[in-house]
Structure formats: C-alpha cells, structure tokens
Amino acid sequence: MRTTSERKKTTGRPVPQKIRIELHNEQARQVSVAGTFNEWRPDATPLLALGEGRWVKELMLPPGRYEYLFVVDGEWRPDPAATGQVFNAFGTRNSVLEVSASSSAKREFNSYNKFTE
Numbered sequence: 001m002r003t004t005s006e007r008k009k010t011t012g013r014p015v016p017q018k019i020r021i022e023l024h025n026e027q028a029r030q031v032s033v034a035g036t037f038n039e040w041r042p043d044a045t046p047l048l049a050l051g052e053g054r055w056v057k058e059l060m061l062p063p064g065r066y067e068y069l070f071v072v073d074g075e076w077r078p079d080p081a082a083t084g085q086v087f088n089a090f091g092t093r094n095s096v097l098e099v100s101a102s103s104s105a106k107r108e109f110n111s112y113n114k115f116t117e
Contacts, residue, residue: 016060017099023079026053028072035068035094037061042071063101067094 023031031047037059038044047055047070067086069076076092078085084096 014062014064014101016062017101019059019061019097019099021047021057021059021079021097022081023047023055023070023072024053025055025072028053028055030073031055032071033057033059033068034071034076035066035097037066037068042076061097061099063099066097066099068097069094 021033025031028049031049032042033045033047034040034042045057045059047057049055067088069078071077078093079095082095082097084098085093086096088094
C-alpha cells in the first residue's frame with residue numbers, strides 16, 4: 001500500500017484533502033457553498049442540515065488557495081469563521097480557504113477555523 005506522499009510522487013499530482021466546512025445559522029432553510037472550487041455555482045455544493053442550526057459539507061480539494069461564500073436562502077454571505085478574506089469585484093468580501101498538502105499545516109489551520117480533516 002502506498003502512502004499519501006508516495007502517491008503524489010508517483011502520479012505527480014497533488015493529493016486531494018478532505019475538508020469539512022461548517023456554518024451555524026438557526027434561521028437558514030437551505031445552505032450551499034460556492035467558490036473557485038466549483039466555478040461559483042450556488043447549487044453545486046449544498047450543505048447538510050444536522051439540526052439546531054448546524055450545516056456541514058465535506059469537500060475533497062487538492063492543495064491550494066480557494067475563495068468562497070455561503071449561499072444562505074439565496075443570499076451570498078462570507079464565512080463568519082474564516083480567518084482570511086479578500087475583496088471581490090462586487091465590492092464585498094470573499095472568504096479564503098488555504099488547503100495544505102501537509103497534515104500538520106492542516107491541523108494548525110483547523111484550530112483556528114471550522115475546517116477539519
């Protein structure tokens with residue numbers, strides 16, 4: 001069996017990482033996430049309602065930097081838990097997610113955000 005680093009060396013492609021994204025919004029009826037990882041399609045990546053206002057989604061993303069927004073009942077909103085944000089062409093802010101190839105960097109990022117392995 002090959003390890004993650006061995007697979008990367010063999011294929012030459014970065015290995016996607018499992019990222020768990022969460023939002024807490026008790027009033028929401030429908031939540032999705034749109035960003036550079038899904039061509040900003042608001043219907044492409046719905047979150048699952050876990051009850052008590054918790055919404056979650058697991059994504060498989062290769063290492064890189066991604067911009068995204070939540071779409072809550074049709075309204076685009078930045079992630080309140082994101083530590084990074086950048087201005088977009090609409091004069092508002094996009095949330096930023098950095099996915100690292102190293103698990104230690106990922107754990108460090110997770111301690112400050114709601115993204116987990």
